[in-house]
Amino acid sequence: MDTRALLEKSKALRMDIIEMLYRCQSGHPGGSLSCLEILMALYYRVANVDAKNPGWEMRDQVVLSKGHGCPALYAILADKGYFPREDLWHLRQIDSHLQGHPDMRKTPGVDVSTGSLGQGASVAVGLALAARLKNASYKVYAVLGDGEIQEGMVWEAAMSAAHYRLDNLVFILDHNGLQIDGPNDHVMSLGDIVGKFAAFGFECRKVNGHDIDEIAEAMSDVPEGKPLFVLAETVKGRGVSFMENNAGWHGKPMNAEEYSKAIEELKGTHHG
Amino acid sequence: MAESKSLRVAYGEALAELGSTNDKVVVLDADLSHATMTSIFASEYPDRFFNFGLAEANMVGAAAGFAHSGFVPFVSTFALFGTGRAYEQIRNSIAYPKANVKFGLSHSGLSVGEDGASHQSIEDIALMRVLPGMTIFVPCDPVETKKAVFAAASMEGPVYIRVARPVVDVITSEETPFIPGKANIMREGFDICIIAAGLMVRDALKAADSLSQKGIHAAVVNMHTIKPIDSDVILDMAQRCKAIVTAEEHSVIGGLGSAVAEVLAGRSDARFARIGIQDAFGRSGKPADLFRAYGLTPEDIERICIELMQ
Numbered sequence A: 001m002d003t004r005a006l007l008e009k010s011k012a013l014r015m016d017i018i019e020m021l022y023r024c025q026s027g028h029p030g031g032s033l034s035c036l037e038i039l040m041a042l043y044y045r046v047a048n049v050d051a052k053n054p055g056w057e058m059r060d061q062v063v064l065s066k067g068h069g070c071p072a073l074y075a076i077l078a079d080k081g082y083f084p085r086e087d088l089w090h091l092r093q094i095d096s097h098l099q100g101h102p103d104m105r106k107t108p109g110v111d112v113s114t115g116s117l118g119q120g121a122s123v124a125v126g127l128a129l130a131a132r133l134k135n136a137s138y139k140v141y142a143v144l145g146d147g148e149i150q151e152g153m154v155w156e157a158a159m160s161a162a163h164y165r166l167d168n169l170v171f172i173l174d175h176n177g178l179q180i181d182g183p184n185d186h187v188m189s190l191g192d193i194v195g196k197f198a199a200f201g202f203e204c205r206k207v208n209g210h211d212i213d214e215i216a217e218a219m220s221d222v223p224e225g226k227p228l229f230v231l232a233e234t235v236k237g238r239g240v241s242f243m244e245n246n247a248g249w250h251g252k253p254m255n256a257e258e259y260s261k262a263i264e265e266l267k268g269t270h271h272g
Numbered sequence B: 001m002a003e004s005k006s007l008r009v010a011y012g013e014a015l016a017e018l019g020s021t022n023d024k025v026v027v028l029d030a031d032l033s034h035a036t037m038t039s040i041f042a043s044e045y046p047d048r049f050f051n052f053g054l055a056e057a058n059m060v061g062a063a064a065g066f067a068h069s070g071f072v073p074f075v076s077t078f079a080l081f082g083t084g085r086a087y088e089q090i091r092n093s094i095a096y097p098k099a100n101v102k103f104g105l106s107h108s109g110l111s112v113g114e115d116g117a118s119h120q121s122i123e124d125i126a127l128m129r130v131l132p133g134m135t136i137f138v139p140c141d142p143v144e145t146k147k148a149v150f151a152a153a154s155m156e157g158p159v160y161i162r163v164a165r166p167v168v169d170v171i172t173s174e175e176t177p178f179i180p181g182k183a184n185i186m187r188e189g190f191d192i193c194i195i196a197a198g199l200m201v202r203d204a205l206k207a208a209d210s211l212s213q214k215g216i217h218a219a220v221v222n223m224h225t226i227k228p229i230d231s232d233v234i235l236d237m238a239q240r241c242k243a244i245v246t247a248e249e250h251s252v253i254g255g256l257g258s259a260v261a262e263v264l265a266g267r268s269d270a271r272f273a274r275i276g277i278q279d280a281f282g283r284s285g286k287p288a289d290l291f292r293a294y295g296l297t298p299e300d301i302e303r304i305c306i307e308l309m310q
Helices: A003-024 A029-034 A036-046 A067-080 A085-090 A119-133 A152-163 A193-200 A212-218 A256-268 B007-021 B039-044 B056-068 B079-085 B087-095 B124-129 B142-154 B200-213 B231-240 B256-264 B287-293 B298-309
Strands: A061-064 A140-145 A169-175 A203-208 A228-233 B025-029 B049-051 B072-076 B102-105 B135-137 B159-162 B184-187 B192-196 B218-222 B225-227 B243-251 B271-277
Touching: A003 A029, A003 A036, A003 A067, A003 A085, A003 A212, A003 A256, A029 A036, A029 A067, A036 A061, A036 A067, A036 A140, A036 A169, A036 A212, A061 A067, A061 A119, A067 A085, A067 A140, A119 A140, A119 A152, A119 A169, A119 B056, A119 B087, A152 A169, A152 A193, A152 B056, A169 A193, A193 A203, A193 A228, A203 A212, A212 A228, B007 B025, B007 B039, B007 B142, B025 B039, B025 B056, B039 B049, B056 B072, B056 B079, B056 B087, B072 B142, B079 B087, B079 B102, B079 B124, B102 B142, B124 B135, B124 B159, B124 B225, B124 B243, B124 B256, B135 B142, B142 B159, B184 B200, B192 B200, B192 B231, B192 B256, B192 B298, B200 B218, B200 B243, B200 B298, B218 B231, B225 B256, B231 B243, B231 B256, B243 B256, B243 B298, B256 B271, B271 B298
Parallel strands: A061 A140, A140 A169, A169 A228, A203 A228, B025 B049, B025 B072, B072 B102, B102 B159, B135 B159, B192 B218, B192 B243, B243 B271
Antiparallel strands: B135 B225, B184 B218
């Protein structure tokens, strides 16, 4: 899919995210809109996956460690045909396979159950070690949130990824700068994020987190003998003016007026 | 009769034996491989052994990754740190997605001894028991420990094997069946029934011997599986005997005593008492001294049984 088509698709997927979150009157719009292009780069460019065979043993694995961003993941999985798009409108409802946070046992295409922040990073380390033990060439991609890296467990995972020289593992950070209680650096300073991952032994790259080509490019040549860290600079709430860079939209339901405004804006957007 | 040995040694040997026949088995440890005895597996199968350093939370998360990839990970460290520090990782990354991860956690209970309260895990069964889908084995001797390891590997889903540190005599035999969820009656009796787990099975048998000389016929049940608990044997014993006593090297809150009480509540008039750690932390001391200080000796069991029979 070329860049132009992906840009159009990103608008449609953003509308799906808004639609599903409006219908269920809960969930996390800000972080879903910020990580969309990261997940699109993985699912439309980088990752070797097969929607017809979600359990294919040799597929690349995608761990959405910031599980609350799952509306973006669900919109993509539906678009790729893992399940009917109609299912999106039942997000978070009783009897829906689309849980509030990703559930690998319920949703086709979800590789790892996540939601409790930090844990996806460690599960990804285990997946990468297992791939190596199997002599399999598939890769493991974990998408982390910036507030999430305040979890000590992420640094335990980083230490082990470097120790075991996991060059089949990529951590991608959705760095929108905001978390529930406000800007990262007001809540708990993250400091020099790239410097920290570099010091832990990662190859580090920085990209515009809304430029699918740039994100995919950063993961195209992977260094040997060390894990890769990609810092993706993003905008929380990207694409909806009143949600952009607003921590208040981390997990707030939209009213009818806000929903209509968001959809109108997305119909007209020409980001990028 | 098989030789006396520490349950952790039996665990380490069983893992190495399992590793020779099952190449899906991987072992994860957190800088305690010479204490948990996973070092035996590590030296025989270095490619399938992963040391995670002092980072239990990450080790547990990584175990989920191995399980999702078709391996059978055995995770080992001390019971306190495995079930305690990494608790929420076990809950969300292992139990919730039903990951096929096995925990062989050693140095459980007061029998750790001199290291003291910070290292004596007296709440691990309670923590694991409340997790949906978690199976819990508490083996009583080296022979049963090996059976627990093989049983865990052959079943699907998360299993916790509680491993004790002391050297203990063999009180079961190779032929004794080990069926998950099916308790073994070690001694028949009709006055009172002592339901015990782990190291307390030995003490329960000693108490029963002594009671028989006083004319009290005590049955002894080895409840090697705490979850799923064998309700049938508990209710059957409650009907046959006047009283039920539980004995465990764990807090009476949330452990074997609680599990048995939950079965009996509303379904039995049998008198009932729980022997175990009575809502307190441990402390340093030799295991035998600690068992005396906390009321876990055969004499304590005997005394409680006699009181209950009066």
